[in-house]
Amino acid sequence: MKGMSPIVRSIVGLIAGFVMLYGLYVVSTGHLGPGGGFAGGVIIMAGTVMLILAFGGDKARELMEERRCHVLQGAGALAFLVVALVGLWYGGFFVNFLPTGRVHHLHSGGAIAISDLAIAMSVAAGLIGIFLALIIGCRAAMFKKDK
Amino acid sequence: MTIEFFILMLIIFMIIAALIAVESIDLLSAVIAVGAAGFALSVIDLLAGAPDLAFPQVLVEVITLVLLIRMVMTRRDTSRQTSRDTLRTAVVLLAGSVFLVAVFFAAGGMGMSGGIPPFGQPVMGSAADTGVSTQYLTRCAEDTGAANTVMGILLDYRAYDTLGEATVIFVAILGGYVVLRRVGRKKDAKEVEPS
Numbered sequence: 211m212k213g214m215s216p217i218v219r220s221i222v223g224l225i226a227g228f229v230m231l232y233g234l235y236v237v238s239t240g241h242l243g244p245g246g247g248f249a250g251g252v253i254i255m256a257g258t259v260m261l262i263l264a265f266g267g268d269k270a271r272e273l274m275e276e277r278r279c280h281v282l283q284g285a286g287a288l289a290f291l292v293v294a295l296v297g298l299w300y301g302g303f304f305v306n307f308l309p310t311g312r313v314h315h316l317h318s319g320g321a322i323a324i325s326d327l328a329i330a331m332s333v334a335a336g337l338i339g340i341f342l343a344l345i346i347g348c349r350a351a352m353f354k355k356d357k
Numbered sequence: 358m359t360i361e362f363f364i365l366m367l368i369i370f371m372i373i374a375a376l377i378a379v380e381s382i383d384l385l386s387a388v389i390a391v392g393a394a395g396f397a398l399s400v401i402d403l404l405a406g407a408p409d410l411a412f413p414q415v416l417v418e419v420i421t422l423v424l425l426i427r428m429v430m431t432r433r434d435t436s437r438q439t440s441r442d443t444l445r446t447a448v449v450l451l452a453g454s455v456f457l458v459a460v461f462f463a464a465g466g467m468g469m470s471g472g473i474p475p476f477g478q479p480v481m482g483s484a485a486d487t488g489v490s491t492q493y494l495t496r497c498a499e500d501t502g503a504a505n506t507v508m509g510i511l512l513d514y515r516a517y518d519t520l521g522e523a524t525v526i527f528v529a530i531l532g533g534y535v536v537l538r539r540v541g542r543k544k545d546a547k548e549v550e551p552s
Contacts, residue, residue, distance in 0.1 A: 241503035244408040246511070252416040259420065263427070280534075287527050294520060304516035310502025319503040322512045329523055336530040337420075343537040345427065 213266030222264035229257035233334075240326040241319035247329030254330065255337040262341070279339030286332030293325050364401055371397045384429045392422040409507040 213219060237250030261269075297305035311318035371394045378390035395418035402411035493510055503509035511519050 241501075241505055241508045241512075243505055244412050244507075246409070246505075246508050249413040249416060252413060252420060256416065256420055259423065263423075283527070283530065287523060290520065290523055294516065304513075304520075306501060306513050310500075313498045313502055314504045319501060319509070320513075322501065322503050322508060325512045325516065325519075326508070329519075332523065333526060336526065340530050340533045340537070341424065343534060344424070 213269070214264050218264050222260055226257050226261050229260065230254055233257060233330075237326055237330040238323065239316070241322045242314065242316065247326040248333055250326070251330035251333030252337065254334040255341070258334075258338050259341055262345070276339055276342050279335045279342065282335035283332050283339060286328045286330070286335060289328035290325055290332065293321050293328065297321070360404055364404055367397045367401050367404075370394075385426065388422065388425045388429055391425075392418055395421070409505070 233250045233253035233256075235250075236245035236253055237247060240246030240250065294304045297303060297307050300307040306320040306322070308320035308324075310320050374390045374394040374397065378387045378394065381387045381390065395414065399411045399414035399418065402408075402414055493514060494506060497503065497506045497509040497514075501509040501513040503513065
């Protein structure tokens with residue numbers, strides 16, 4: 211899978227960092243405003259998809275190989291479960307075990323921020339992996355068939 | 358011009374877009390019609406005061422549109438037209454409408470003080486101030502420390518439900534891997550046309 215024109219490449223190279231940063235912002239302020247783990251994870255995935263489409267499949271594999279996606283997806287899901295199980299030790303399943311902190315401050319909400327981070331990791335890695343499998347795998351098979 | 362009027366217009370727009378998506382022969386125009394329906398849904402979410410819902414909706418629509426167009430543009434294929442089974446369509450439509458009517462009457466009979474509450478009123482907390490949603494709204498900040506009540510409910514009060522959602526996404530992606538994988542697949546399976 212080839213990349214796009216130099217104009218697209220340079221624009222994407224400028225923008226991609228900001229997209230990722232916005233995704234991290236949405237993840238980390240999920241307990242303060244609209245957003246959260248799923249939305250932030252999808253933004254991070256969108257930035258990566260933009261990079262993959264602009265720079266082509268070979269570059270994408272250097273950046274994010276499928277195996278790493280699988281590991282990160284599993285680790286995110288596992289982290290969310292660990293948050294639930296640690297709460298079990300504090301009195302019940304999914305009990306908020308960290309201090310709630312002051313409302314409207316970034317350091318508040320207890321375990322909500324950790325859960326957001328875990329969900330974002332799982333969602334972003336899983337969707338990037340499915341994108342890689344869908345686009346690169348299918349197109350490689352198709353080109354082989356055309357020849 | 359009330360907000361219900363705008364939402365009704367958007368719902369009509371969504372129905373038209375869905376019909377175009379089903380009926381059009383060209384795959385690209387079907388994909389674009391699906392995208393239009395999704396964006397109209399996100400505008401409905403915004404009008405109903407749910408930015409937490411509209412935000413992922415817009416994102417998923419953009420991703421889906423990019424992905425589907427990228428896949429559709431590579432092949433000059435059009436969807437196959439088959440003759441329509443009128444009886445089956447009629448039965449499905451009838452079942453759907455009976456279900457909707459049943460839901461309407463069931464919601465009216467559940468002691469919600471005379472049917473479905475008006476637009477914008479919480480369903481579970483409208484009967485009295487002791488309703489569970491009223492409790493969530495008034496006590497979320499001190500209980501969970503989250504300024505965003507939606508996230509406080511999703512990841513603290515109702516985190517078990519969110520675990521179920523995360524499991525659904527996880528298993529769905531896992532199923533996608535199983536279908537699309539290249540590692541561990543037999544040689545002759547590569548000749549199968551990717552769908």
